[in-house]
Amino acid sequence: MQGLIRSAGAWLRADSPVVSSASLACAWPVLPAWSWRQPPHPARCTSTEAEAPEREAPQGEASPRGFLAGGHSVEDFPPSHIRNFSIIAHVDHGKSTLADRLLELTGAINPGAKQYLDKLQVEKERGITVKAQTASLVFKHEGEQYLLNLIDTPGHVDFSYEVSRSLAACQGAILLVDASQGVQAQTVANFWLAFEQDLAIIPVLNKIDHPGAEPARVTAQLAEAFDLDPAAVLAISAKTGAGLDRVLPAVVERVPPPRGDLAAPLRALLFDAYHDEYRGVVCLLAVADGAVGRGDRVTAAAAGQSYDVVEVGLLAPEPVPTPSLRAGQVGYVLAGMKDTRQARVGDTWHAARAPVPAFPGFKPAQSMVFAGIFPVSADGHERLAAAMARLALTDASVAVRRENSNALGAGFRCGFLGLLHLDVFRQRLEQEHGADVLVTAPTVPCRVVLQGGESIELSNPADFPTDVRVEAVWEPTVRATVVTPEEYVGALMQLCTAARGELLDHVVLDPGRTMLKYTLPLAELGGDFYDELKSASSGYASLDYEEGEPRRAPMQRLDILLNGEPVDALARIVHRDRAEPLGRRLCAALAGALPQQQFQVAVQAAAGGRVVARDTIRALRKNVLAKCYGGDVSRKRKLLEKQKEGKKRMRQLGSVEVPTDVFHDLMKVRSR
Numbered sequence: 172m173q174g175l176i177r178s179a180g181a182w183l184r185a186d187s188p189v190v191s192s193a194s195l196a197c198a199w200p201v202l203p204a205w206s207w208r209q210p211p212h213p214a215r216c217t218s219t220e221a222e223a224p225e226r227e228a229p230q231g232e233a234s235p236r237g238f239l240a241g242g243h244s245v246e247d248f249p250p251s252h253i254r255n256f257s258i259i260a261h262v263d264h265g266k267s268t269l270a271d272r273l274l275e276l277t278g279a280i281n282p283g284a285k286q287y288l289d290k291l292q293v294e295k296e297r298g299i300t301v302k303a304q305t306a307s308l309v310f311k312h313e314g315e316q317y318l319l320n321l322i323d324t325p326g327h328v329d330f331s332y333e334v335s336r337s338l339a340a341c342q343g344a345i346l347l348v349d350a351s352q353g354v355q356a357q358t359v360a361n362f363w364l365a366f367e368q369d370l371a372i373i374p375v376l377n378k379i380d381h382p383g384a385e386p387a388r389v390t391a392q393l394a395e396a397f398d399l400d401p402a403a404v405l406a407i408s409a410k411t412g413a414g415l416d417r418v419l420p421a422v423v424e425r426v427p428p429p430r431g432d433l434a435a436p437l438r439a440l441l442f443d444a445y446h447d448e449y450r451g452v453v454c455l456l457a458v459a460d461g462a463v464g465r466g467d468r469v470t471a472a473a474a475g476q477s478y479d480v481v482e483v484g485l486l487a488p489e490p491v492p493t494p495s496l497r498a499g500q501v502g503y504v505l506a507g508m509k510d511t512r513q514a515r516v517g518d519t520w521h522a523a524r525a526p527v528p529a530f531p532g533f534k535p536a537q538s539m540v541f542a543g544i545f546p547v548s549a550d551g552h553e554r555l556a557a558a559m560a561r562l563a564l565t566d567a568s569v570a571v572r573r574e575n576s577n578a579l580g581a582g583f584r585c586g587f588l589g590l591l592h593l594d595v596f597r598q599r600l601e602q603e604h605g606a607d608v609l610v611t612a613p614t615v616p617c618r619v620v621l622q623g624g625e626s627i628e629l630s631n632p633a634d635f636p637t638d639v640r641v642e643a644v645w646e647p648t649v650r651a652t653v654v655t656p657e658e659y660v661g662a663l664m665q666l667c668t669a670a671r672g673e674l675l676d677h678v679v680l681d682p683g684r685t686m687l688k689y690t691l692p693l694a695e696l697g698g699d700f701y702d703e704l705k706s707a708s709s710g711y712a713s714l715d716y717e718e719g720e721p722r723r724a725p726m727q728r729l730d731i732l733l734n735g736e737p738v739d740a741l742a743r744i745v746h747r748d749r750a751e752p753l754g755r756r757l758c759a760a761l762a763g764a765l766p767q768q769q770f771q772v773a774v775q776a777a778a779g780g781r782v783v784a785r786d787t788i789r790a791l792r793k794n795v796l797a798k799c800y801g802g803d804v805s806r807k808r809k810l811l812e813k814q815k816e817g818k819k820r821m822r823q824l825g826s827v828e829v830p831t832d833v834f835h836d837l838m839k840v841r842s843r
């Protein structure tokens with residue numbers, strides 16, 4: 172057994188440098204570790220600075236210094252008394268709940284908080300973390316005060332870009348595992364992310380209060396899968412608080428302090444940035460050496476821009492301005508930036524005219540799915556454009572460009588990190604910015620090689636050439652990791668094969684638990700794949716993936732035609748074998764969803780130069796005034812008004828009027 176598990180580890184490491192969904196988003200910082208990430212042990216860490224005294228925050232006095240819980244200021248914490256760590260885990264294993272408890276325990280927030288660090292409405296509603304959040308805590312251990320900087324990370328694979336860059340600002344990570352669910356796909360991915368970055372890893376079992384908890388079994392899983400010492404595994408319940416008192420002492424004792432040199436010139440990593448409506452762009456910096464303070468002139472090396480620092484401080488978890496941020500500390504900087512695109516995450520900041528060696532940086536987040544976004548009502552473009560501009564400011568990982576559709580008019584083509592990211596973006600457009608939007612079927616980018624050798628990158632099915640000969644199409648793939656109880660292996664292998672998957676490996680993790688590794692076309696992960704995976708495993712299987720090599724595949728454009736006119740917004744790029752069945756499903760769905768018109772409408776699907784499916788909608792003469800008997804003028808006017816409003820939500824596709832809801836209905840049509 173041990174051999175098998177070790178081979179799993181070896182395979183993971185040999186097969187890919189970082190086994191993580193993060194690399195799907197191409198988010199992997201080109202590390203290895205920086206020098207300050209492998210500091211000496213605290214006991215060997217020399218510090219000439221004074222010990223941190225305990226004192227009260229000044230009352231009633233406007234102080235330029237920022238004070239943390241217990242009245243501490245940043246000067247109280249030399250690098251030896253700082254710990255920077257992330258909480259990483261599979262989705263829903265309890266990261267945000269643990270973060271809440273740690274904030275309460277250290278007095279940073281009042282008891283009873285629920286997902287305090289999840290600030291977005293969409294995060295609160297869906298109970299998921301989308302954006303990594305930072306919080307600085309003060310914790311007393313064995314008579315010494317420590318400044319602990321905690322980063323709560325998202326669990327979902329789409330947002331793993333956030334995890335990898337958060338880890339770059341840390342020296343340690345709490346690897347949280349649900350004691351009832353055990354090791355899952357993102358547990359594996361996140362472990363290797365932290366391991367590859369040389370972080371100290373603290374394994375913590377959560378939910379030991381859960382009736383299905385099996386702490387002994389999951390501890391054995393962790394020990395075998397990751398070669399961890401079972402004695403190092405902590406067991407807690409973030410819900411009841413059981414075992415919680417052991418977590419922060421473990422952080423202090425096991426996570427090495429940052430090795431910063433306060434006397435050296437400023438060298439800081441910009442590891443995150445977000446937009447605040449009132450304060451502009453808030454940059455999160457991990458200061459490796461030196462210090463940065465209000466009024467300093469700093470340069471962002473890769474961006475090649477210099478800025479005057481307006482404010483620096485710690486997030487505790489609310490912003491606490493401080494005179495400076497010092498070596499080893501993680502905090503925020505306001506430098507008068509208006510747009511998050513100015514803040515390139517992974518950039519190195521230094522004092523103006525005092526360049527320093529740059530950090531390796533991060534690869535930019537790469538869009539994995541694209542979709543068109545259009546206003547629901549024909550006159551809603553301006554409102555949508557304003558909403559897009561505002562939201563794009565806060566989410567630099569979405570790629571936006573203008574698009575014009577014959578069917579839907581002016582809109583945007585946007586690139587996302589995955590389907591959840593797309594859905595979250597849509598929800599935020601609607602909830603936070605009041606835009607009523609219509610989203611076209613998501614598509615993955617592919618490369619089309621034309622006769623003569625010219626090759627084009629496509630992110631819009633409507634651009635797929637039909638008038639020139641296509642020599643080859645290359646579609647993106649992922650290397651997917653599925654962790655499942657043994658009894659579902661057969662059903663899951665069937666599912667992956669149906670999704671055009673190629674089995675790469677099959678590893679028994681422990682008796683009753685298996686890890687499958689597949690190459691899958693990225694296009695197949697859209698639609699219902701995740702739901703099918705869950706239903707084939709009664710909800711027990713988990714999935715993670717990283718970017719794979721592009722693969723040649725017989726992909727073609729599937730057009731939907733209304734009375735002979737192709738509707739560009741309904742085109743898809745599909746595998747040759749899928750064109751006909753999908754075409755049939757789309758025609759049937761469209762025929763079912765379209766209201767009858769005053770003439771017969773032919774609904775057709777065409778691929779590879781031929782019609783592959785057809786449906787017909789019979790004619791109906793509709794008269795909105797038919798019910799108006801007796802010449803009631805005001806009633807007539809009301810009905811006409813109502814019809815006018817309804818028409819705003821209609822689009823004229825050739826001769827056919829289509830309610831915009833139809834586009835939403837068609838998105839739900841299964842691709843397989």
Ligand SMILES: Nc1nc2c(ncn2[C@@H]2O[C@H](COP(=O)(O)OP(=O)(O)OP(=O)(O)O)[C@@H](O)[C@H]2O)c(=O)[nH]1
Pocket residue numbers: 260261262263264265266267268269298299300301324325326327377378379380381407408409410411
């Ligand atoms: N029984 C029990 N439930 C817990 C415990 N900790 C968290 N939960 C529950 O587990 C669910 C997920 O918790 P979260 O803290 O949102 O998980 P997360 O890992 O932050 O989720 P993502 O950010 O979406 O990955 C919530 O319903 C919590 O109330 C625990 O110790 N015991």
